[in-house]
Amino acid sequence: MSKIQLENVSFSYQQSGDFSYALEDVNFEINEGEFVCFIGPSGCGKSTLITLMEGLNFPSKGKVVIDGNPVSGPGTDRCVVFQHYSLFSWLTAKKNIVFGIKQAQAGISTKKAEEIAHEYLEKVGLADFGGKYPYQLSGGMQQRVAIARALASDADIMLMDEPFGAIDTRNRMLLQDLILRLCENEKKKRTVVFITHDVEEAIYLADRIFYMEPKKIKLDITVDFGSNRERAKVFGSERFLSIRNNLVSMFYDGIDSEAVAL
Ligand code: ADP
Numbered sequence: 001m002s003k004i005q006l007e008n009v010s011f012s013y014q015q016s017g018d019f020s021y022a023l024e025d026v027n028f029e030i031n032e033g034e035f036v037c038f039i040g041p042s043g044c045g046k047s048t049l050i051t052l053m054e055g056l057n058f059p060s061k062g063k064v065v066i067d068g069n070p071v072s073g074p075g076t077d078r079c080v081v082f083q084h085y086s087l088f089s090w091l092t093a094k095k096n097i098v099f100g101i102k103q104a105q106a107g108i109s110t111k112k113a114e115e116i117a118h119e120y121l122e123k124v125g126l127a128d129f130g131g132k133y134p135y136q137l138s139g140g141m142q143q144r145v146a147i148a149r150a151l152a153s154d155a156d157i158m159l160m161d162e163p164f165g166a167i168d169t170r171n172r173m174l175l176q177d178l179i180l181r182l183c184e185n186e187k188k189k190r191t192v193v194f195i196t197h198d199v200e201e202a203i204y205l206a207d208r209i210f211y212m213e214p215k216k217i218k219l220d221i222t223v224d225f226g227s228n229r230e231r232a233k234v235f236g237s238e239r240f241l242s243i244r245n246n247l248v249s250m251f252y253d254g255i256d257s258e259a260v261a262l
């Protein structure tokens with residue numbers, strides 16, 4: 001079933017005058033429960049797409065439809081994780097999560113919200129760190145708290161904009177495995193939109209990859225490694241190499257002429 005649909009979407013940040021589009025005639029459908037990665041060069045419109053799905057911006061033309069209804073603003077059915085840890089610095093890890101739960105579920109008791117917060121801190125391996133403030137946690141730990149907060153809000157859709165972009169390689173791998181495991185083992189199968197500029201990360205995580213060039217989706221690739229994927233198996237497979245080579249050559253397209261122009 002279609003969860004998110006973009007129909008002939010164009011978007012410009014300028015409302016009038018001599019403007020250009022950040023996105024032009026974008027069409028796609030994301031099914032319920034799918035993990036979709038968007039990949040493409042910097043400035044091609046990936047973050048802009050997230051703001052449209054989030055309901056912070058609205059298409060200049062066309063429409064963004066979620067669960068059959070045009071998006072009219074942000075909603076508790078969607079949660080967002082950014083590259084820069086968006087935790088409140090004056091709240092402990094646990095209170096950050098409680099805050100997220102209370103925003104999403106008005107009227108929930110503090111006790112119940114604290115129970116849920118603890119459960120999610122456990123899921124991300126931070127059960128003993130609930131009382132710490134963000135400045136007392138490493139970048140990777142802060143991002144785990146942000147993921148726990150997003151998951152605890154119980155939204156159907158997770159919008160993630162380069163969430164692991166600022167994390168070192170080892171912690172990045174741990175977080176990739178964590179997000180895969182959490183998304184697979186949750187009772188509810190969430191729909192995930194995950195932006196990255198890392199080709200290998202996209203192939204490892206995604207059910208489907210949209211490769212973008214400026215303003216457009218150029219390619220829609222189905223990645224069929226299934227659930228419970230193992231890193232070593234995926235990275236060593238022919239299919240992985242073929243998708244990676246395909247994507248890398250697209251990134252390379254035009255780089256020679258750019259170098260000459262420099
Ligand atoms: P990406 O996330 O793929 O790097 P963005 O969606 O951030 O790309 O940007 C797409 C285009 O929109 C770029 O040309 C960028 O300069 C422009 N843009 C992004 N944010 C704004 C903004 N707030 N105001 C004006 N232009 C913007």
Ligand code: MG
Nearest residue numbers: 046047048161
């Ligand atoms: Mg971006």
